[in-house]
Amino acid sequence: MALLPIITAPDPRLKLVSARLERVDAAIRKLLDDMLETMYAAPGIGLAAVQVGQPIRAIVLDLQRKTGETEAGEPIREKAPLFLVNPEILWASDELAIYEEGCLSVPEHYADVERPARVKVRHLDYHGREQLLEADGMLATCVQHEMDHLDGVLFVDHLSAVKRDIILRKLQKARKQKLAAAE
Numbered sequence: 001m002a003l004l005p006i007i008t009a010p011d012p013r014l015k016l017v018s019a020r021l022e023r024v025d026a027a028i029r030k031l032l033d034d035m036l037e038t039m040y041a042a043p044g045i046g047l048a049a050v051q052v053g054q055p056i057r058a059i060v061l062d063l064q065r066k067t068g069e070t071e072a073g074e075p076i077r078e079k080a081p082l083f084l085v086n087p088e089i090l091w092a093s094d095e096l097a098i099y100e101e102g103c104l105s106v107p108e109h110y111a112d113v114e115r116p117a118r119v120k121v122r123h124l125d126y127h128g129r130e131q132l133l134e135a136d137g138m139l140a141t142c143v144q145h146e147m148d149h150l151d152g153v154l155f156v157d158h159l160s161a162v163k164r165d166i167i168l169r170k171l172q173k174a175r176k177q178k179l180a181a182a183e
């Protein structure tokens with residue numbers, strides 16, 4: 001497995017609409033493995049292929065449920081990765097939920113976003129089998145956030161233009177400073 005570089009906003013590649021996959025073959029599984037490793041290392045809870053420069057409809061997710069605590073009070077988390085290829089929302093609840101969202105492509109910025117509280121998503125899994133995912137809570141938000149990436153949408157696009165511009169300007173400035181420091 002390998003760590004992949006994550007593209008950060010504002011970068012036009014994040015606006016690409018990702019293409020559907022014909023099937024899940026060994027090359028795609030390799031990409032999914034690398035994406036998962038990259039996501040864990042970041043660390044993050046979701047990553048779309050377009051964020052690592054591959055505009056195809058593939059997502060990895062892992063909310064790593066807390067399963068207990070160590071004697072020192074540190075949370076014990078169990079890995080439970082989800083692989084979603086060609087995901088499609090079949091149903092979304094009228095009920096909405098607000099969660100504070102962040103994104104590996106929008107580093108160090110967080111904002112409340114309102115989305116349907118529950119969704120049913122049809123997708124292919126790691127082995128190319130069709131699956132139905134019924135998500136609520138954080139998972140519902142996370143799935144919708146990642147699916148937005150497949151259509152070139154970032155969580156900041158759900159904010160007011162003023163809030164979005166402030167975040168994107170700060171990111172642009174941070175990127176310039178980083179480049180200047182590297183020279």
Ligand code: ZN
Binds near residue numbers: 102103105145146149
């Ligand atoms: Zn994201």
